[in-house]
Amino acid sequence: MKGYARGARVQVFLSQTDHDRQAANYMRIVEYLRKEGAAGATVTRGLAGFGASSRVSTATLADVAQHLPVIVTWIDAPERVERLLPGVRERAGAGLVVLDEVQIVSYGGRGVDQLRFDLHVEDVMRLAPVSVREDAPVREAVDLLIGQEFRALPVVDGERRLRGILANTDLLAGAGLTARLELLSAMPEESREAVLAALPDRRVGDVMHRDVTFLAPRDTVATATRRMSELRLKRLPVVDEDGRLVGILSRADVLRAVAESFPREVADGSRPGARTVGDLVRTDAPVVAVDAPLAEVVAAVASTRLNRAVVVDAGGRVVGIVSDAGVLRSVEAGARPGVVGALMRVGGRAHGSATAGDVMYRNVPVVAAHATLAEAAEEIVARHRKILPVVDADGRLLGILDRADLLHAAWGELGALPRADAGDPDDEDDEVVPR
Numbered sequence: 342m343k344g345y346a347r348g349a350r351v352q353v354f355l356s357q358t359d360h361d362r363q364a365a366n367y368m369r370i371v372e373y374l375r376k377e378g379a380a381g382a383t384v385t386r387g388l389a390g391f392g393a394s395s396r397v398s399t400a401t402l403a404d405v406a407q408h409l410p411v412i413v414t415w416i417d418a419p420e421r422v423e424r425l426l427p428g429v430r431e432r433a434g435a436g437l438v439v440l441d442e443v444q445i446v447s448y449g450g451r452g453v454d455q456l457r458f459d460l461h462v463e464d465v466m467r468l469a470p471v472s473v474r475e476d477a478p479v480r481e482a483v484d485l486l487i488g489q490e491f492r493a494l495p496v497v498d499g500e501r502r503l504r505g506i507l508a509n510t511d512l513l514a515g516a517g518l519t520a521r522l523e524l525l526s527a528m529p530e531e532s533r534e535a536v537l538a539a540l541p542d543r544r545v546g547d548v549m550h551r552d553v554t555f556l557a558p559r560d561t562v563a564t565a566t567r568r569m570s571e572l573r574l575k576r577l578p579v580v581d582e583d584g585r586l587v588g589i590l591s592r593a594d595v596l597r598a599v600a601e602s603f604p605r606e607v608a609d610g611s612r613p614g615a616r617t618v619g620d621l622v623r624t625d626a627p628v629v630a631v632d633a634p635l636a637e638v639v640a641a642v643a644s645t646r647l648n649r650a651v652v653v654d655a656g657g658r659v660v661g662i663v664s665d666a667g668v669l670r671s672v673e674a675g676a677r678p679g680v681v682g683a684l685m686r687v688g689g690r691a692h693g694s695a696t697a698g699d700v701m702y703r704n705v706p707v708v709a710a711h712a713t714l715a716e717a718a719e720e721i722v723a724r725h726r727k728i729l730p731v732v733d734a735d736g737r738l739l740g741i742l743d744r745a746d747l748l749h750a751a752w753g754e755l756g757a758l759p760r761a762d763a764g765d766p767d768d769e770d771d772e773v774v775p776r
Contacts, residue, residue, distance in 0.1 A: 348445040349422040351429060353413040355436040357386065367411045369432040374415055377425050378465055378598035382415040416443060420715075424723065462565055463558035465598045466579050466588035472497045475504045475546035479516045480537060482507050482545050487533070488526050490725075495578045495586050496549045502584045505549035515548035517541045520681055523648065527666035532677065555580050556590060566595055570752040573745065592744050596751065597722045618717050619710035621750055622731045622740035626651055631660055631698040635672065638663055638700065639683045639691035647743065648684070651730050652701045657737040659730045661701030671700035707732045710739055718747050 359366040367384050374382045387410035415422075415429070422440070430438055472495045473482045482494055493508035512518040517540055518525075525533050554572060556565055556579045565577065569592055579588040627641035627650040641650040642665050652661040665684045672680055676692055683691045707730045708717045721729050721744060728743045 347419060348416055348443045349419045350441050350443045351413075351415045351417075351422060351426065352439050353415075353429065353433050353436050354439075355411045355413070355433065357409055357411045359411075359434050359436060361434075366432055366434050366436065367413050370413050370415075370429055373428050373432055374425065375464060376467075377428070378460070378594075379415060379421060379425060380417045382413055385412050385414070386410070387412065416445065420719070424719065460562045460598055461558065462556050462560045462562065462579055462590055463588070465562060465594050466556075466558070466590045467594065468588050470495060470578070470586065470589035472501070472586055473507065473545055474498070475544070475549065477545050479512070479518075479543045479545060479548060480540055483512065483518065483522070483525070483537060483540070486522050491576065491591070492522050493576065495589065496545055497586050501586050503553065503555060503578055503580050503586050504546070505551045506553050506578070507545055507549040511548050511550055516543055519687075520685060521648075521665070523664075523666045524669055524681055524684060527669040528677070528681075529674070553578065557581075558587060562595060562598055565590055566748065566752050569595065570749045575744075592748055593722060593725075596718050596744060596747055616714075617710065618708050618712045618714065618731055618742060619739070621714065621717075621742055621746050622710065623742070623746065624740040626728070626730075626741040628653055628738065629663065629697045630655070631696070631701075633697040635668075635676075635680075635695045635700070636683075636691045638695075638697045639668060639680060642668060643684050643686055647728060649728060650697075651738055651741065652697045653738050656735075659705065659707050659732055659736060659738050661698070661703050662705045662728070662730070663697055663701045667702060668700045671695060705730065707736070708742065709734070714747065714750050717742055718751075721747065 353367070353370060355367050357365060357367065361369065363369075364372075371382050371384060389409075417425075419442075426438075426440070471485055471489070471491075473485060475496045475498060485494060486492060493506055495503055496505040496507055498504050509522050513521065518536070519539070520528075520536055525536060528536070554568060554574065554577060556568070556577050558579055558581065568574065568577065574592075576589055576591040578586055579590055581587050625645070626647070627644050629638050629641045629650050629652055631652050631654050633641075633652075638650065642648055642663055644650075648665040650663045651659060652663055654660050669677060669680055669684070672691075672695055679690045679692055706720055706724050706726060708720055710731055710733060717729060720726070721742070728741045730741055731739045733739055
């Protein structure tokens with residue numbers, strides 16, 4: 342049917358009393374779908390019903406009204422449903438989950454392929470982000486960041502008004518930290534404590550970056566994508582009209598929201614911009630052989646901002662990826678100080694008998710050069726990867742793709758669509774500030 346789009350409908354039948362320790366199951370499902378960028382979900386409460394227990398509940402009986410049936414209905418693109426359905430089933434508990442195919446006629450007057458771009462920041466941002474007070478010791482901030490996937494903290498005052506950002510580079514340049522957060526997280530506790538004990542006695546406000554780019558909750562994902570792409574940022578704080586921190590939006594959150602909106606078939610070339618992974622691939626990634634000695638591996642990893650290298654076999658096929666943290670975790674205790682120095686580019690020397698094959702991550706996901714950008718975006722988000730090796734039909738390495746590449750391509754796709762925020766003024770690393 343012309344003008345219609347194929348969709349999938351998921352319905353979850355629950356009792357409103359089904360819950361875990363934190364929230365009712367129907368709210369857990371709705372919040373999960375919201376955070377993962379689903380198109381929308383609706384919760385309805387039934388007037389009467391019975392389930393597996395054969396017990397009838399009705400709204401007219403006070404003693405059983407709290408056991409009324411609840412239905413969560415979620416309609417979305419089939420690809421998104423396939424990706425998120427396991428998480429819905431997990432949160433449904435003993436509830437009944439059904440799936441059927443539907444035809445989507447329209448959604449608020451928007452084209453089906455633009456749903457993700459018309460979202461607002463508040464629909465996909467992370468709520469209650471970890472933050473630190475500007476009068477807190479730097480050591481407190483470092484403790485909050487160790488072991489986390491993020492490398493920067495919003496800095497707030499006593500009223501949670503945004504005052505600045507404290508990032509990995511601020512800690513290295515201004516706070517006297519001698520190892521990146523990634524390396525601190527990979528160190529044994531005793532070694533990490535020795536580094537932290539040497540920190541000068543400084544406050545967060547003394548070393549943070551004060552000129553901060555931020556978003557408002559009602560800004561569109563289009564606005565967020567453009568700012569992140571143009572300023573090369575990984576995450577942006579979100580503040581309300583009073584300047585108080587209410588959330589944070591990362592590059593991964595944006596990609597999760599827009600991944601399915603990339604064209605799912607290769608375009609005919611009439612539209613500008615990248616059409617396949619091969620159009621976007623970068624060939625500047627460091628590469629090492631699987632039998633490369635440790636010193637060569639560390640030099641390759643330390644040679645780029647990615648702090649990673651792709652490992653290939655004798656035929657040029659991808660067999661793994663080496664990261665700075667992975668190397669540090671794998672080497673003998675006696676070799677760690679030299680490895681840290683080499684990775685930090687401060688004159689250390691990596692020594693030891695390990696090879697790339699000993700310290701690499703195996704079974705890494707790869708993407709074919711002919712794959713669509715939608716497939717690459719979904720892979721990089723679902724696997725929580727920072728880079729994807731791009732390979733030919735025989736598995737030989739052609740280059741890499743990272744989150745920044747995909748974010749820039751997402752903005753290219755947005756530019757080809759009607760601007761959701763047309764007319765609105767615009768107001769690498771782990772910073773949340775423009776370079």
